[in-house]
Amino acid sequence: MELVTKSKTSVIDIGEAILDNAGHICKSLIKSGKVAVITDSNVAPLYAVRVCGSIKKAGLCPALFIIPAGEEYKNLNTVSEIYNFLAENLFTRSDLLLALGGGVTGDIAGFVSATYLRGINSVQVPTTLVAQVDSSVGGKCGVDLPAGKNLIGAFNQPDYVIIDTSLLKTLPDNIFNDGMAEVVKYGCIFDKDLFELLEANNPRDFITEIVKTCVGHKADVVKKDERDTGERMKLNFGHTVGHAIEKAGNYTSHTHGQAVAAGMVYEARIGEILGITPKGTSERITALIKRFGFETRLPCPAGEVLDAIKADKKILDGRLNLILLRDIGASVIHPITLRELKSVMVV
């Protein structure tokens, strides 16, 4: 599949056991030179040898950089260490950067590729479900500041995305399930068939089909709205309340998936109160996401969530764009003032 935006055309390959194509794909992007493989300390022992071997076999020179695993390393220090590594190894704009890992690795490496020498080509090889269905596609990248998550960043489309769903086999269940919150989100906002497939099956049995469907939706939206000013905002379903839950818990009480899962149920309920979402929708979402071990009630009083929403960077002039469901599989962007929102936020 191709993702054509104003800034670049990215190629996205999705399949099982396609990791060993990495070298050949790098070679199609640069004729000679070096490939910096950026990965984390959990993913390196699993897949780095294979990726570096495939790069060598293609006649290119791999250089491995390993980040300690964890969101706490998604910061400017790590970025700076990678800049120094690239400079010491004499990387130029005719070389390549390859991100091998989850969303943390992809976001850091994507940001480095956007900024080192004002931009160097990149390949994303996502290894978590979140990264495969969401973060590796669409070009958003960046790092956290002590003041908040993802406050530094860029839009930077990768040249190539290699999505090998067999890499998910080594993913622990809790991390796989965290990604299922995003998968359910695609069903809620765009795709009733996907939602029903998830209701009736174990997603691990259909994972390649599911990933292809989700990436197709993400690519469609990004094609129309690369800069997140229109249609792309629909991907925020569950995230206004979800981000607030994460913030209220100091980013330690909930994983992103747990917070988004509760956020989707709560935002569906708000839609029901406003008469936009058919009654019973929030119960249907609840039943599905409970299967992935998610708690669906708000973990703190609605007032605390509202306070956290007030600090959301997406609020302009006291209004925000809430994503609501017209039905399972159909979503709308609903501008709402904080006052209106307060009036429909029930405990």
Ligand SMILES: NC(=O)c1ccc[n+]([C@@H]2O[C@H](COP(=O)([O-])OP(=O)(O)OC[C@H]3O[C@@H](n4cnc5c(N)ncnc54)[C@H](O)[C@@H]3O)[C@@H](O)[C@H]2O)c1
């Ligand atoms: N740029 C975007 O559009 C976008 C979208 C969604 C999320 N994100 C970002 O993504 C990050 C979360 O991503 P994540 O959930 O992938 O986190 P992550 O990268 O921290 O990965 C989660 C854990 O899984 C391990 N892991 C990765 N692949 C593995 C594999 N195949 N087998 C075994 N273990 C493996 C990692 O080492 C890590 O410990 C957040 O920083 C978030 O802000 C970005």
